[in-house]
Amino acid sequence: MDSTQGAGVTDADLFEMRWARAETDLMTPLMRLYGGVIEAAVLRDRLRALLARKWAERPADLRRLDLARDLDPSWFLSQKMAGYVFYVDRFAGSMAGVSARIPYLTDLGITYAHFMPCLKPRPGDSDGGYAVMDYGQIDPRLGTMDDFRDVTAQMRAAEISPCIDMVLNHTAREHAWAEKARAGDPVYRDFYLIFEDETLPRAYERFLLDVFPTQAPGNFTWDADMQSWVWTTFNTFQWDLNWANPEVFLAILGVILDLANAGAEVLRLDAVAFMWKRMGTQCQNEPEVHDILQAINQSASVAAPATIFKAEAIVGPHQLVPYLGAGRHTGKVSNLAYHNSLMVQFWSALASGRTHLMSDTLARHFPDRFQDAQWATYIRCHDDIGWAITEEDAEAAGVTGPGHRTFLSDFFAGRFEGSFARGADFQVNPDTGDARTNGSFASLAGLEAALEARDPVLIDMAEQRILLGHALIAGFGGLPLIYMGDELGLVNDPSYLDDPDLAGDGRWMHRPRMDWEAAERAATAETPAGRILRGTRHILSVRAATPALRGDVPSRILRTGHDRLFCVLRPGLEGTLTMVCNMTAHLQQIEAHRLDMDARDLPVDLLTGHQPVTEADRIVLPPYAPLWLHRPVW
Numbered sequence: 001m002d003s004t005q006g007a008g009v010t011d012a013d014l015f016e017m018r019w020a021r022a023e024t025d026l027m028t029p030l031m032r033l034y035g036g037v038i039e040a041a042v043l044r045d046r047l048r049a050l051l052a053r054k055w056a057e058r059p060a061d062l063r064r065l066d067l068a069r070d071l072d073p074s075w076f077l078s079q080k081m082a083g084y085v086f087y088v089d090r091f092a093g094s095m096a097g098v099s100a101r102i103p104y105l106t107d108l109g110i111t112y113a114h115f116m117p118c119l120k121p122r123p124g125d126s127d128g129g130y131a132v133m134d135y136g137q138i139d140p141r142l143g144t145m146d147d148f149r150d151v152t153a154q155m156r157a158a159e160i161s162p163c164i165d166m167v168l169n170h171t172a173r174e175h176a177w178a179e180k181a182r183a184g185d186p187v188y189r190d191f192y193l194i195f196e197d198e199t200l201p202r203a204y205e206r207f208l209l210d211v212f213p214t215q216a217p218g219n220f221t222w223d224a225d226m227q228s229w230v231w232t233t234f235n236t237f238q239w240d241l242n243w244a245n246p247e248v249f250l251a252i253l254g255v256i257l258d259l260a261n262a263g264a265e266v267l268r269l270d271a272v273a274f275m276w277k278r279m280g281t282q283c284q285n286e287p288e289v290h291d292i293l294q295a296i297n298q299s300a301s302v303a304a305p306a307t308i309f310k311a312e313a314i315v316g317p318h319q320l321v322p323y324l325g326a327g328r329h330t331g332k333v334s335n336l337a338y339h340n341s342l343m344v345q346f347w348s349a350l351a352s353g354r355t356h357l358m359s360d361t362l363a364r365h366f367p368d369r370f371q372d373a374q375w376a377t378y379i380r381c382h383d384d385i386g387w388a389i390t391e392e393d394a395e396a397a398g399v400t401g402p403g404h405r406t407f408l409s410d411f412f413a414g415r416f417e418g419s420f421a422r423g424a425d426f427q428v429n430p431d432t433g434d435a436r437t438n439g440s441f442a443s444l445a446g447l448e449a450a451l452e453a454r455d456p457v458l459i460d461m462a463e464q465r466i467l468l469g470h471a472l473i474a475g476f477g478g479l480p481l482i483y484m485g486d487e488l489g490l491v492n493d494p495s496y497l498d499d500p501d502l503a504g505d506g507r508w509m510h511r512p513r514m515d516w517e518a519a520e521r522a523a524t525a526e527t528p529a530g531r532i533l534r535g536t537r538h539i540l541s542v543r544a545a546t547p548a549l550r551g552d553v554p555s556r557i558l559r560t561g562h563d564r565l566f567c568v569l570r571p572g573l574e575g576t577l578t579m580v581c582n583m584t585a586h587l588q589q590i591e592a593h594r595l596d597m598d599a600r601d602l603p604v605d606l607l608t609g610h611q612p613v614t615e616a617d618r619i620v621l622p623p624y625a626p627l628w629l630h631r632p633v634w
């Protein structure tokens with residue numbers, strides 16, 4: 001396998017060097033996790049052998065990419081990175097269909113493509129593919145692993161990094177490991193959390209929350225075959241893996257490296273917050289989770305260094321930061337994590353027309369940058385929106401937590417007087433009063449209602465809200481993720497109600513099928529889809545040309561005292577960008593000096609290419625306008 005590279009350095013040499021680089025950062029967390037159950041030397045040898053085997057299997061072009069990224073480890077922090085998130089079938093029919101759509105992605109400015117769950121799911125309801133039956137196969141309805149290899153190779157050639165979901169908190173109950181556990185195999189029983197009687201489940205349950213209180217209440221499921229209880233945090237058919245077992249770590253690591261070798265450059269690690277269980281806690285965000293994430297990341301740095309990891313942890317502000325590296329894990333865990341808080345605050349500011357809560361929360365809880373990591377910024381995704389606003393943050397902004405959360409769920413379900421939104425409640429929990437929200441970006445932003453009313457003013461407002469959201473995630477700091485269809489303003493799709501496998505899960509309302517006809521017309525059409533598509537493309541192209549928007553440039557929330565504007569400073573080495581977002585339907589003004597600017601010599605707004613309009617010494621912002629005021633550094 002060894003080919004000669006560079007100055008006589010063989011691939012085997014590279015492996016040794018990378019092992020030497022990672023060994024301590026790899027073995028230290030592993031011994032904290034598993035020191036009590038396996039000897040260090042045994043685990044080290046097994047792990048090293050696994051990594052060496054996967055490295056030996058790694059295709060030559062990916063090894064070249066490994067080298068390129070070892071030389072440029074901050075590649076993913078580039079302002080040229082912009083992501084697109086899609087279900088393969090809903091976007092393009094099949095894996096081969098995705099290849100045919102690469103020019104569409106390139107044209108939009110996309111350099112990162114997230115394939116929503118596409119490994120073989122259990123039959124029937126599979127939680128949108130998050131109940132995986134076989135990690136080694138692509139869902140046969142979409143294609144084969146070879147098809148996936150083909151499309152990732154084509155994306156690589158087009159400089160698009162493929163991202164794939166890795167569901168590692170649980171498998172489907174139909175997975176071979178679960179089948180063996182059910183058949184009584186003790187090795188595989190230990191892959192899951194199985195209890196013969198209700199004592200422990202009950203004791204755990206006292207502290208656990210319900211993720212799906214309506215569709216799957218409780219965290220344990222009785223399995224008649226085993227006459228036992230199984231830990232199932234999500235749906236009854238999703239069996240939680242026992243991450244306290246090193247065999248689970250090794251097995252999942254093998255799967256991850258196989259996917260990396262098939263061309264996945266980004267692994268979206270699903271539901272990571274739940275991986276470690278501890279009696280007497282909510283079993284979320286336990287410190288061991290970060291040790292597991294570090295061990296996975298450091299393993300890939302040996303056997304597939306081109307790979308990065310995105311943590312999906314939709315948790316409160318306090319718990320979120322460590323997913324991008326804090327304390328002893330700094331710079332060593334996930335490279336990306338969803339900025340759930342920014343997303344929630346965008347919607348909260350749109351609904352209330354106020355920005356104190358947004359500015360306060362974002363300034364209070366989050367550092368202005370991370371080491372070797374950045375946010376994945378987004379406005380909508382395939383999941384519901386949980387109104388994660390803490391009591392403490394709400395009170396600091398003069399509202400109450402429960403009051404504001406209820407206002408948001410009412411507003412976005414369209415119940416609040418004057419609301420423009422057309423969303424729906426999800427998983428209303430009568431015990432806690434918590435209600436989450438479903439709905440597509442366009443429908444929540446008012447486009448659906450405006451189109452129905454055929455009101456050009458309302459349509460324009462809704463378009464501006466969508467473009468404001470896209471400008472916010474492109475300018476805030478982080479890798480912006482556009483959810484499929486949001487670049488065209490696709491509205492809610494109720495057709496899922498006709499499919500018995502989907503009808504029970506309201507999240508399908510905002511997972512529409514791609515409207516290729518609208519997309520084709522959009523290039524030139526004076527329609528909402530056309531304007532939103534061209535506006536989004538423009539935002540991404542300006543972003544790509546602006547180094548101040550790199551992920552390693554700090555994002556500092558500017559406290560101007562103006563409760564209608566949200567302002568962020570990006571002090572890059574080559575230029576400073578001040579993003580000012582008008583979160584309201586009204587014209588707003590701000591004195592230039594409050595942005596540390598001189599009204600007589602204002603920087604250019606990169607989005608319009610002009611200096612902003614002024615009124616005396618005040619900068620004027622049209623309704624929902626984002627400004628990217630950029631001052632070059634000489």
Ligand code: GLC
Nearest residue numbers: 127128130167234270271383
């Ligand atoms: C993640 C996914 C969500 C899924 C859950 C269980 O939160 O985004 O869609 O239901 O994990 O896998």
